[in-house]
Amino acid sequence: RLSVMEQENLSVVLHAQGDLRLEHRPVPEPGPNDVVLQMHSVGICGSDVHYWQHGRIGDFVLTKPMVLGHEASGRVVKVGSAVRHLDVGDRVAIEPGVPRDMDEFVKGGRYNLSPTIFFCATPPDNGNLCRYYKHNANYCYKLPDNVTFEEGALIEPLSVGIHACRRAGVTLGSTVLICGAGPIGLVCLLVAKAMGASQAVITDLTAERLTMAKDLGADFQLTVKKSDRPQDLAKSVEDMLGGQPHITIECTGAESCIQTAIYATRSGGVVVLVGLGADMASVPLINAAVREVDIRGVFRYCNTWPMAISMLASGSVNIKPLVTHRFPLEQAVQAFETTRQCLGIKVMLKCDQSDQNP
Amino acid sequence: RLSVMEQENLSVVLHAQGDLRLEHRPVPEPGPNDVVLQMHSVGICGSDVHYWQHGRIGDFVLTKPMVLGHEASGRVVKVGSAVRHLDVGDRVAIEPGVPRDMDEFVKGGRYNLSPTIFFCATPPDNGNLCRYYKHNANYCYKLPDNVTFEEGALIEPLSVGIHACRRAGVTLGSTVLICGAGPIGLVCLLVAKAMGASQAVITDLTAERLTMAKDLGADFQLTVKKSDRPQDLAKSVEDMLGGQPHITIECTGAESCIQTAIYATRSGGVVVLVGLGADMASVPLINAAVREVDIRGVFRYCNTWPMAISMLASGSVNIKPLVTHRFPLEQAVQAFETTRQCLGIKVMLKCDQSDQNP
Amino acid sequence: RLSVMEQENLSVVLHAQGDLRLEHRPVPEPGPNDVVLQMHSVGICGSDVHYWQHGRIGDFVLTKPMVLGHEASGRVVKVGSAVRHLDVGDRVAIEPGVPRDMDEFVKGGRYNLSPTIFFCATPPDNGNLCRYYKHNANYCYKLPDNVTFEEGALIEPLSVGIHACRRAGVTLGSTVLICGAGPIGLVCLLVAKAMGASQAVITDLTAERLTMAKDLGADFQLTVKKSDRPQDLAKSVEDMLGGQPHITIECTGAESCIQTAIYATRSGGVVVLVGLGADMASVPLINAAVREVDIRGVFRYCNTWPMAISMLASGSVNIKPLVTHRFPLEQAVQAFETTRQCLGIKVMLKCDQSDQNP
Amino acid sequence: RLSVMEQENLSVVLHAQGDLRLEHRPVPEPGPNDVVLQMHSVGICGSDVHYWQHGRIGDFVLTKPMVLGHEASGRVVKVGSAVRHLDVGDRVAIEPGVPRDMDEFVKGGRYNLSPTIFFCATPPDNGNLCRYYKHNANYCYKLPDNVTFEEGALIEPLSVGIHACRRAGVTLGSTVLICGAGPIGLVCLLVAKAMGASQAVITDLTAERLTMAKDLGADFQLTVKKSDRPQDLAKSVEDMLGGQPHITIECTGAESCIQTAIYATRSGGVVVLVGLGADMASVPLINAAVREVDIRGVFRYCNTWPMAISMLASGSVNIKPLVTHRFPLEQAVQAFETTRQCLGIKVMLKCDQSDQNP
């Protein structure tokens, strides 16, 4: 293995908007608190495609070449001198956000809000779509034998769903509306059901995605047309459930969906904003305020990997069906193109030449 | 139907310690906010048996004849003048506790703590083990067609489990230790899993109850001997789970189990006390305090029926296997004797002569 | 006293938009759960003036004559047959909202959200700006001797501040921005400081109100011009405090203030919306979402009177300076005109001819 | 200054039970994330005296010489290469607990529960009762000009009070019982009042401490005799307050006080255990459980320094009166003897020869 490592580290590098390249980079050496991983499976995220297509997301602007990828798992091949909980050979899932400073957010347990956090594939920080990748060992979590590498990689999007449902306060008997049946809407659905939601309605513009949602456990699907009025959609949801949902999780970023979310949610309930849309949104804020419908955002996640692994190991959630396409790392461009065209749900890149299994 | 109502209201009445009688009582008339129910299924609870055997539980002392029974469901036969949400013919589950005063606890949403609450089969308040029973309509909850009367009756013990798991903060990925596999331990198990607990260990003195627990979804069973040391049991639990449980739900009332609960629980976790034992208990409080393991009691429940019905209707929890014995109302004494001998889990009395189905 | 009661019950009645009349109404008789009060002090609220000027607030439309007033205190003169905790002669503060149905909101302790709640001076429910008024005794709270009638009446607006600060999670060391220094902004200020806020900035368009705010304990005052940019105001607040506030309480309803509130608040913090503005608002929701700044509305209050009385009795908050004008009930029109012109802060109507003291 | 630093670092070193020595130790050099401080004021804690008298506290056993002291403030004299937020000359308060591992507790924001945490003057970790001391810069907090060094040192015990009151959920209008008027009971009192508690009862065996408590704002003082029955004391507290307290904070560790705490607290309330007593305690757990009185421990604190500084800077709490004795570092033995004899409340050691001011 080491001889290979010395030879090459094929990486998916975004040089500029629209300029995605496969190129060799040096194999990294671990610092005292790091491990070096041989990457196994890396999912492609909407944000990876967005950087490729637009060169930026909000204030994060690509100014120099950056390795993409942040939904990842791999095997430990080198261990830093101060690392005690991992050994060479361990299979791990990677949490892509690693706080750099012990600031008030990190001390308080909400490290995702730390303004100086390192985050894979967010400029200027490199991601892990490559053969060998170095990461802080404290943010690499050992996978039990009955959890696959792909499940390990999927913990990243799943974590968004966990964080969203946790912020929403989903609990036994909650009724939930989920707007959008993309990968993020679907993980929110899976998590909401696993937390005891009794009924979930999910919406989307396209019927295919709703079919997948149904297979994953949605109780009701609502196909939305762009011309539908938010109040009418809210009414349809209420009729389906026999009452307004306690919780709405918005996973599209569309202004009209945020409006629907507010109108639809029961007084005293919660709207969680996961989808990222335009800077300004015109919304019926007073309707939410006088019914004490709380509006809570989600920025990535924190403290989710251990519970996600525990859930996957116990089989209480099945995320495997989310993977609809697989490509070897060498075919990264085709893989990105597949995601760009919204084909299927999750595309996996297989980085280990000797093991392309899930 | 009405002609029958005028004739008889066979009721299970406790006259004094050990003196349980089947006798006819008048059929009640509803007040403006009441409904009269034709009772269908009523489960026997440990507390019913305890009043029969001892004539008291703590400060609640039987001083005059009292109808037993509080785990119940039935069909509406008369509706009070001010009742709007129920009609004759509706199938309902009964919440046995009805607050009498709009005190600070009721206003604050914790009505189970109201010192003047009416509670079925708690002296001096009559229960509902009879043919016809009057109850405040606000505490009768309509059952959907796909929820059986017996499931409706089981919402009462299930509610103890819901309230316990809610107070415990069980959530996705929680690991849970449950002490005692009686009816209450088992409902806590079912609810904890439904709320996303990834692993649950359950303990009991008897192997039969642990077998039932395994069938209901327990990941690990621990057969306890009375001579086992609490610290050793705590260690066994940690070994089984690969780490200390986040939460322990104590459902035996045994002092040694409370001790085990404290030693076993992870720092920052929660011990919930459901079991009711001796007035004074000798426990390692400092161990709990310096590890910030919170100790929270449970007194019945509040705000559980709607979510329980929603859960049962959606099929997310299956409580039917808890019913191991059924008797017609006329055989109430044999039924009580069965529970007294700890045979099976839950004994149901069937109060409707024309429908003895689940 | 009874002879007076039989003679007259002078009341401030709104007959239609702009048509405010002083007229005699019958003296009410208590139902079993009511008390009849001889009114003492009633504050005029912006909403009273709004009904007078516009005949409606949102969906609440005046369709028949309605007595105004909901910030009130008085003395018990008759006691309903079922009332146990109050006696003739007791001085009480009145909570104007009384739930009618035992619905999910009331059972859960958030009775302010109950859609069928009775609320003084909200069409079609009559208020208490009159000589004699009947109210549910459970929502009348006995005042200790060292709390004046006017303090009792001020508990109503104070409750909005308590509920807002409680929903905001104000605690020791919180830094707080309050937008608007009207009566509501000022009570939020008082409560925030009493809950341990270390620093409070308050904004307003007018310097007079900020002077009052300073006297009441605001650490910083920011005079706002309508042309100021929200981001710039947010920056000014940050500079004053040496960091972004943990919490912002919006008490103007102005769209630009909601925008300022979001920009100004620290990541992971809370914006509470108290002010009621236009149905739709254009706001930087994404900015809030990705920094996990929660947006929580406030609809009146619940469970505040006991703690407010306890606070006033202990002297931990001084609300007396809020009263800037007093008029006898007979001069209600002048009093309303004073509030309409935004003169001073709180105008009190004195309803008891024999005692016009605070 | 540097020449002095090279010469000596007078330190208070505990060599073995009863063997306290003043001796010279090397002046430390900072690591990249550290600062070296010239110590100014260090308070003596009961635990320092306990190590001196008994050589151990629970499982923490002195096995080699250890510098005492953990309630401290000083001035930065050297700054590690990676430190950005502190400069030479800055006056800082020291948080004595510094997590070593990024474990689940630290990631979750409850770093006080991390089993591998460094903590000043807890074997084998050295404290800061010396002239020059090295500490992780992330746990040194800059003091504003209007906060004295002694206030800075007192933030350590104050933090216990903050953490206790926060865990208790003290808020506006809370009524609070505090058992024990030692330094810890007194800081709990100060914090509870600052968080809006309307009434506080405090108990102690000695009248002197209760006098101090009264001066600091206690509304009621209860002098306890060891023979008093817990139920009777609970009744006295209820009579004083006109109702049971919402919250009890136990600051003695005495078994009888824990019993009193449980009996005294209102249903649905909270008992916080701060005092550390015997391993096993015999307590009326069932009484707590069926009234849902939660029992929560306190282990030191986390995330308190910034809010404490903000509070002290704003003058919302006055902790200066707690300091009753001062000694120069050279007289450490007399100082320890003063604390051992329970004379006064807090004894300060003044470590800076050129500035012995508060």
Ligand SMILES: NC(=O)c1ccc[n+]([C@@H]2O[C@H](COP(=O)([O-])OP(=O)(O)OC[C@H]3O[C@@H](n4cnc5c(N)ncnc54)[C@H](O)[C@@H]3O)[C@@H](O)[C@H]2O)c1
């Ligand atoms: N807050 C965070 O931390 C975080 C993390 C990951 C993703 N996101 C955001 O979450 C959103 C969803 O991510 P994804 O990967 O699932 O994206 P996606 O684009 O694959 O899925 C969005 C889905 O919403 C549907 N949709 C669009 N408009 C709709 C409408 N009006 N009504 C109903 N459905 C509609 C689309 O058909 C699509 O299926 C994106 O905005 C993404 O930026 C946020």
Ligand SMILES: NC(=O)c1ccc[n+]([C@@H]2O[C@H](COP(=O)([O-])OP(=O)(O)OC[C@H]3O[C@@H](n4cnc5c(N)ncnc54)[C@H](O)[C@@H]3O)[C@@H](O)[C@H]2O)c1
């Ligand atoms: N707090 C409440 O509101 C509430 C409500 C209902 C029941 N309860 C209490 O909950 C408890 C359980 O109720 P139940 O109906 O299941 O009772 P149960 O007697 O049927 O079950 C208790 C189980 O605990 C087991 N057990 C006893 N000692 C044990 C030990 N040392 N280790 C392990 N297991 C042990 C027994 O074998 C039995 O199976 C009772 O104490 C009851 O009074 C409390």
Ligand SMILES: NC(=O)c1ccc[n+]([C@@H]2O[C@H](COP(=O)([O-])OP(=O)(O)OC[C@H]3O[C@@H](n4cnc5c(N)ncnc54)[C@H](O)[C@@H]3O)[C@@H](O)[C@H]2O)c1
């Ligand atoms: N949510 C509730 O339950 C509830 C209850 C009571 C009042 N309210 C609402 O709270 C708001 C305040 O009530 P009030 O009685 O204090 O009203 P008010 O009109 O007396 O006070 C509002 C203050 O805001 C100031 N203001 C307006 N625009 C501003 C701006 N751009 N920047 C800074 N300050 C600005 C005004 O000068 C005025 O002093 C109203 O909207 C009212 O409807 C809501």
Ligand SMILES: NC(=O)c1ccc[n+]([C@@H]2O[C@H](COP(=O)([O-])OP(=O)(O)OC[C@H]3O[C@@H](n4cnc5c(N)ncnc54)[C@H](O)[C@@H]3O)[C@@H](O)[C@H]2O)c1
């Ligand atoms: N949990 C933590 O993190 C933490 C931190 C600091 C201190 N502590 C503990 O807090 C407790 C208090 O600390 P302190 O420094 O104030 O101690 P202290 O000994 O100075 O004060 C305790 C006070 O309690 C009084 N007392 C004793 N028995 C009593 C009784 N039966 N009734 C009423 N009062 C009684 C004493 O007279 C004394 O004034 C100690 O047990 C200490 O170990 C815990």
Ligand SMILES: [Zn+2]
């Ligand atoms: Zn992603």
Ligand SMILES: [Zn+2]
């Ligand atoms: Zn029962």
Ligand SMILES: [Zn+2]
């Ligand atoms: Zn008002």
Ligand SMILES: [Zn+2]
């Ligand atoms: Zn200390």
